Amino acid sequence: MNKPKERIFIVGDSEPTYRVAANTLGAGQETVLLTANTNQALSTIEGIRGSNIHLLTLQADWPDTILCDVAIAITAERMASKRNVIQQLACRLDDDAVIAINTDSILLDELQMGMAQPHRILGLNWSYPADLTLFLEIIANAQSDPASIDRLATMGREVWGKDPYTVHGGFSTRARMMAAWAREAIYLVENGYASMESIDRACRNDAGHYLPFAGNFRYMDLMGTYAYGMVMSDLNPELAKITRIPDDLEEQLIDYASRTGERDTVFRRFSEEIRQLILTYAHETIDH
Template identity: 45%
Template sequence: MKDIQLKQHSVMVIGEGKLADSIAACLQEKHALSRCTSAVNLPLSIAEELIIIITADHLEQKVDWINGIQERIHRDALLAINLEAISLQALQEKVSYPEQLLGLNWVYPADTTFFLEIIRNKSTREGADLLVHRLAKQFWNKDPYVVHAGFSIRARMFAAMVREAFYLVEHQYADIQSVDRACRNDAGFYLPFAGNFRYMDLMGPYAYGVVMKELNPELSQERQLPNFFQQLLAKGALGMAHDEGFYSYGDGEAARWKTLFAKFSKEIQEIIQRYPFTREDLTEKS
């Protein structure tokens, strides 16, 4: 594969919303950046060598956008698109040049957080994931990882946690505030320091094995969304932007939460940087 020197060349971010905006903010000082809010208003020819796409998690929309973009770019370009429930293979089977595709998952605010998930499979162009990994570490201030299986591991772990939380609330074992407090005040303290496996090493894996052996058969295996959540969506309670979600928000409250979250994100970034993930970085810091 052509070794694209993307630091000297340009990147295009396609998508709308706060995640796409924060990705553009993350990259704007590192690359010559182009910005489009959708695949509808694209230029006839796209010279950028990395195109980052953010869409809703709908297969048809992703395929339509990719096919429209691939008509406008050169064959050496890379397309990096967010993937949650959809696999990379499902997209590759429906587009003209499957080797151009990578999955690339971010978390908001992308200009502050260290998260970046790079997804590839056997059909992805050789070296594409390594190139994006190098860019992420050198220029985007990310701590990236590569998934070779062609799907998002972040999405699966999050979905498993939310499914159990939904089960507990639906069956009245806990209310929403109790679930949030359990997450914030337990995992919220150790996850910025260590992932789950390192934390189990720290505490002793044996105890977790005993608990999981007994508890795993009792965990939720639901395949449908719970009734309370479907009702919430049906009445338009779509989160802070609509003044109601799992909680209700008064006038100006959503804006205050947004400001607080931005402040918290910068502060937690500084803390995480003081306690790096790898042994080599830890040695340098200590």
């Protein structure tokens, strides 16, 4: 097949999907977006500055063939949904096209299992809003094609304006770190040690202050690892191991979220400003 270079195929039905499309469009790439909600997708993308809407093709049905170099899927965190989308893509793409799908809790090995060309299937996680954040997590394993990994990492860094990193263990490190943080927050609120507002302030005014500048390991270097070792030796045995959000707390979370006002508009403005701040204090690149 003769296919246009750097033409991106994206499939998904959520706002995060449409913001990924806005990111690829903003980078000047022809983008085909397959979604059941074409009107919502168009409205979202049109509302994002510099999204080059003329490069967008919207589709509501699967085409017979997909003439793209990279296919990006964003689905619900369900095994059947993800495997179905991968199969739909695999039978329509050229053999050398990369299939990249979001996955937080499902191992890449499980998504590759039984697929004709497992080496070209990679995990690819984004952060909201995908058109502004620097985050891009590539998930690979022993079966993964090194050229496909490099292809995604290079595109993320040089075309999409991301600061990508690659995890070679077949699972998301972002998801594990965020889950540990959320688990402890839920435990503290559920047991009456702190309110949701207090937890949010603690995270925002401490970790939220330094994380745009330094990750966990750089922060330990700045603060001193001895203090961390002393705290963890006493605290770790007491940390939560819960596996679900209690029903009553879930209702409180819904009510708490509804009180945040014009969060989308404010958060977008914040995201634009924090991106510039992070870029001002860029760290040295270690992992390509």
